[in-house]
Amino acid sequence: MDKISLIIKQAVKKLFELDQDIQLSRPDAQFGDFATNVAMKLAKEVGANPRQIAEQLAAELMTTGLFAEVTVAGPGFINLRLLAQNLAGQLQADWSDAFGQTSDGDGKIAVVEYPSPNMAKPYSVGHLRPGNQGWAVKRLLETTGWKVITDDHLGDYGAPFGIWVTGFLKFSSDAALDKDGVYELGRVYIQTKKALKEEKERGEDDLASQVQDWLIKLEASDSQAKAFSDKFNKISLDHIHNVMARMKISTDYELGEAFFAPMGKDIVAELLKTGVAIKNDDNSIIVPLDDYGIEVPLLVQKSNGAALYATTDLATILYREQNWHPDKVVYCVGSEQQFYFTQLFAMAKKLGIKTELYHLWFGFIDQLNEDGTREKMSSRKGVVLMEELLDQAEAKAREVVKDRSVSDEDLKKIALGAIKFSDFVADRRTNILFNWDSIFALSGFSGPYIQYAAVRVNKILSDNPIQPELAGEYDYEAEKSLILKLLEYPEVVRLAARDLEPHKVASYLYELSRELNRYYEQTPVATGSVSPVQKQARLGLMQKISFVLANGLSLLGIEVPGSM
Ligand code: ARG
Numbered sequence: 001m002d003k004i005s006l007i008i009k010q011a012v013k014k015l016f017e018l019d020q021d022i023q024l025s026r027p028d029a030q031f032g033d034f035a036t037n038v039a040m041k042l043a044k045e046v047g048a049n050p051r052q053i054a055e056q057l058a059a060e061l062m063t064t065g066l067f068a069e070v071t072v073a074g075p076g077f078i079n080l081r082l083l084a085q086n087l088a089g090q091l092q093a094d095w096s097d098a099f100g101q102t103s104d105g106d107g108k109i110a111v112v113e114y115p116s117p118n119m120a121k122p123y124s125v126g127h128l129r130p131g132n133q134g135w136a137v138k139r140l141l142e143t144t145g146w147k148v149i150t151d152d153h154l155g156d157y158g159a160p161f162g163i164w165v166t167g168f169l170k171f172s173s174d175a176a177l178d179k180d181g182v183y184e185l186g187r188v189y190i191q192t193k194k195a196l197k198e199e200k201e202r203g204e205d206d207l208a209s210q211v212q213d214w215l216i217k218l219e220a221s222d223s224q225a226k227a228f229s230d231k232f233n234k235i236s237l238d239h240i241h242n243v244m245a246r247m248k249i250s251t252d253y254e255l256g257e258a259f260f261a262p263m264g265k266d267i268v269a270e271l272l273k274t275g276v277a278i279k280n281d282d283n284s285i286i287v288p289l290d291d292y293g294i295e296v297p298l299l300v301q302k303s304n305g306a307a308l309y310a311t312t313d314l315a316t317i318l319y320r321e322q323n324w325h326p327d328k329v330v331y332c333v334g335s336e337q338q339f340y341f342t343q344l345f346a347m348a349k350k351l352g353i354k355t356e357l358y359h360l361w362f363g364f365i366d367q368l369n370e371d372g373t374r375e376k377m378s379s380r381k382g383v384v385l386m387e388e389l390l391d392q393a394e395a396k397a398r399e400v401v402k403d404r405s406v407s408d409e410d411l412k413k414i415a416l417g418a419i420k421f422s423d424f425v426a427d428r429r430t431n432i433l434f435n436w437d438s439i440f441a442l443s444g445f446s447g448p449y450i451q452y453a454a455v456r457v458n459k460i461l462s463d464n465p466i467q468p469e470l471a472g473e474y475d476y477e478a479e480k481s482l483i484l485k486l487l488e489y490p491e492v493v494r495l496a497a498r499d500l501e502p503h504k505v506a507s508y509l510y511e512l513s514r515e516l517n518r519y520y521e522q523t524p525v526a527t528g529s530v531s532p533v534q535k536q537a538r539l540g541l542m543q544k545i546s547f548v549l550a551n552g553l554s555l556l557g558i559e560v561p562g563s564m
Contacts, residue, residue, distance in 0.1 A: 003090060004034060004066075004080070011060045012038065016046050016053075032069065032079035033484060039076035050076030084476040087483045088541075095544065100493045100551055105146030111320055112138045112148055114332040115249065118155030119236040119256075120164065120185050123243040124383040126334070129362045132423040134332035135249040135557045136502035137360065143555060144497040149324055154240075154256030156233065157312060160189065161218055162211035165228045167192030170207075182239040185232060243386050248416060248557060257312040260319065264311035267318060268300050276350060292346035296339075310344065317348050321355065328356045330500065335361040335429070360500055362423075363431035377434055392436075393419050400440050400448065401564055410561035414440075414448055417558045421447030424506035424556055445510050447558055453513035454549040454560040457542050464526040466539050474537035478523045482541065485512050489548050493555065502556055509552045516545060 005022040012020045020038060027035040039054035046053055054076040061070045061080070069081040114134020117127040134150070141148050167188040168177070176184050192207070199207050217225035244250060268285055271277035277287050277300060285301035300311050320326055331341060341359035348357055367377040377384055393415035400414065422432060422439040440448050476483060489508065496504035524530050525538045550560050 004082075007064060007066065008036060008038065008057070008061065011057055011064075012042065015056055015060055016042060018042065018045060027077075027079055029481075031073065032071065032081040033480075034080045034082075036078050036080075037076070039072075039078060043076070054078050082480075084480040084483065085474075087480060087487065088474075088476040088537075091483050091487055091544070094487065094490070099544075099547065100490050101143050101145075102490060102494050103145035104494060104497065105141060105144050108146055108327040109325060110141050110146045110148050111151060111324055111326045111329045112141065112332065113151050113153050113330065114138075114251070115244070116153040116155065116333065117240055119240070120182065120189070120232055121236075122182050122186050123240055123386040125365055125377055125386060125389055126383060128247075128365065128386065128389070128419070129423055129428075130332045130334065131244070131247055131249050132420050132557060133360060133362055133428055133502065134330075136424070136505075136555060137330055137332065137500050139555045139557065140493065140497040140500070140502060140505070144494060146328075146497075149326070150251035150253070151320075152251040152254040152256075153316065154237075154254055154258075156236075157257035157261050157307070158309075160211075161225075161229055161232070162214040163189060163192050163196070164232055165214040165225070166207055166210045167195075168228070170195075177235065181235045185235060243390075246390050246412075246416075247386075247420075248559070255316070255319070257309070260312040260315035261307040263319065264307050264313075264315035265301070265305075267315055268307075268311060271300070271351075287347050287350065289343060289346045289350070292349060294343055294346050296343065298343045298347050310340075310347075313344055314347065317344075317353060317357070318351075321353060326355055328358060330358050330360050332360045335363060337361070358500070360428070362428040366431045366433050368433060368435055374431075374433065389419065390415065396436055396440055397448075400442065404564070406564055407562065410564060413559045413561045414451060414564055417447035417451050417553070417561075419447075420556060420558050421450070421506060424503045427503055428501065447553075448564070450509045450513050450549065450553060451558070451560055452564060453516055454546060454553070455562075455564050457516065457546045457549065458560070459563075460525055461539065461542055461546060464535070464539055466543070467532075467536060470532040471536040471540070472533040474533055476537065476541075479519070479538070479541055482512075482515055482519055482545065485515050486541075486544055486548060489552070493552075496555075505552050505555050509549060512545070512548065512552075 005024055008022045009020060012018055012022075020042060022036055022038055024034045024036055026033070039050040039057060042053050043050040051072065054072040058070040058072050058078055061067060061078075066083065066086050067080055068083045069079075071079045071081075073079055112134055114137075115127045115131030117123050138148050138150050164185060168185075171191050172184060172188045180187070196207055196211070199205065214225055214228075218229055268277060271287065272279060272285065277285050278297075279285050280303075282303040283305070284299060284303040286297040286299050288297045289295075290297075298310050299308060300314060302308060317329075320329060333341070338359065338361055341357075341361075345357045345359070348355075365377045366374045368374060379385075379388075394411055397411045397415040397418070401411070406414075418439040422434060425445055426432060438444060439446055442448055442452055492504055492508040496502055523538070525542060526535050530538070553560060
């Protein structure tokens with residue numbers, strides 16, 4: 001496309017001695033492959049009517065031999081129809097193992113933070129989108145020349161440790177913990193909270209004071225408290241790692257809130273001295289942000305001296321500045337925290353941080369109720385657990401492939417493909433609708449639809465080996481729209497990375513797959529009366545399509561199954 005703009009630019013220069021940037025649009029296919037309104041833009045400067053200018057340009061462009069047809073329409077639109085063979089040549093010229101990669105990022109450093117779940121609770125769908133979007137953003141930035149550092153900002157601080165130990169001693173056992181791990185911790189937590197509430201209603205405080213005692217012990221590094229904390233943390237972290245492994249996501253670091261809390265307290269003390277932070281009458285500490293247009297100050301220390309979420313985030317920002325020197329930090333966190341991040345980023349500005357801090361938020365995951373209404377996804381037991389969702393998806397994948405023989409590994413790829421892709425079907429800010437049938441629809445805008453297109457093209461390729469000695473001149477007319485689509489890919493990736501919007505890649509892959517399916521309906525690739533030359537040319541193109549489908553899916557964290 002860039003090439004075509006350039007050729008038109010050169011023609012304008014030659015005829016009118018003007019430097020004019022050329023915008024191309026895609027007209028209805030009956031008019032041509034591209035159109036430009038450059039003649040209208042030039043009219044004033046050239047001092048001629050646009051129709052005349054367009055006709056002169058059309059004649060000039062035809063002399064390049066690139067176009068099958070250049071026509072003028074209406075007041076001066078120029079429609080261009082390319083020779084498919086030239087497009088194929090262009091694709092060949094652009095092609096390499098790195099097709100789709102760019103160096104836009106120029107080695108700049110991006111920190112991408114995801115999925116940042118909270119410890120000691122089973123991993124729920126609440127952290128599905130942060131993980132998927134974060135991973136895709138990491139891949140997009142990497143492929144466009146950024147150096148990416150990924151960090152899982154674990155919610156491991158202020159976790160109600162006292163409640164767990166008290167509850168564990170009263171309601172649980174080592175055996176139960178060994179058996180059910182984090183699910184037992186989750187259960188104990190809920191049961192203990194309930195008991196605490198009931199106790200309070202009775203006007204007692206026996207359990208409540210045990211909770212306090214354990215917290216104080218932990219603060220004082222008591223060895224027994226430390227042993228409990230280590231044990232619960234390990235169970236929790238192992239669980240998080242398991243789930244992330246199933247989701248095929250990982251991070252370079254996992255520096256959680258607990259790591260930053262002590263640092264945060266020191267920084268707050270420092271900010272008090274310099275007057276950036278202010279102590280309230282009740283001894284809590286705030287950073288006023290009204291000078292940054294935000295009326296609500298950020299609370300950075302509780303009145304009892306305890307660190308808060310914001311205290312740890314403050315330390316996190318400074319730690320990353322000092323250790324990683326990022327040009328951009330992307331926080332992949334749900335939309336609920338939008339206001340908080342506005343405050344946090346304003347505070348960073350106030351501290352003189354110049355780095356671009358970006359809250360990459362997304363809508364909720366909705367489900368459809370039986371009466372047709374939509375609501376935030378939940379289950380009878382409350383939140384939907386990630387492991388349950390993955391198990392269900394694998395069962396569903398089994399149903400979808402029916403009795404075809406598909407390996408367990410491939411089933412997992414299909415299950416994950418369906419779940420992940422559903423995250424990318426719309427602009428990330430929109431709520432997505434989770435519906436088992438549509439996310440697995442083999443004929444719709446779904447992961448499995450695209451995986452299937454890839455599997456099918458791979459099957460053609462493995463059944464029909466490429467034989468370069470049989471290749472020859474070929475016109476590529478039947479393949480023209482496929483080639484045009486492939487030529488778009490690098491620009492699609494570039495824009496998706498620029499806007500941190502993996503959805504753009506997902507849409508593109510869907511369009512390419514649809515184009516491919518349309519093509520199969522009309523054109524036999526390797527069967528019937530296909531000549532050896534046709535067959536080789538078509539297989540060559542199929543190879544490129546296979547590459548782009550796999551590459552695009554991998555940017556979304558999705559793999560291509562061997563069969564399905
Ligand atoms: N653990 C938090 C949550 O689940 C998300 C952490 C987001 N990152 C941050 N730097 N505050 O809500």
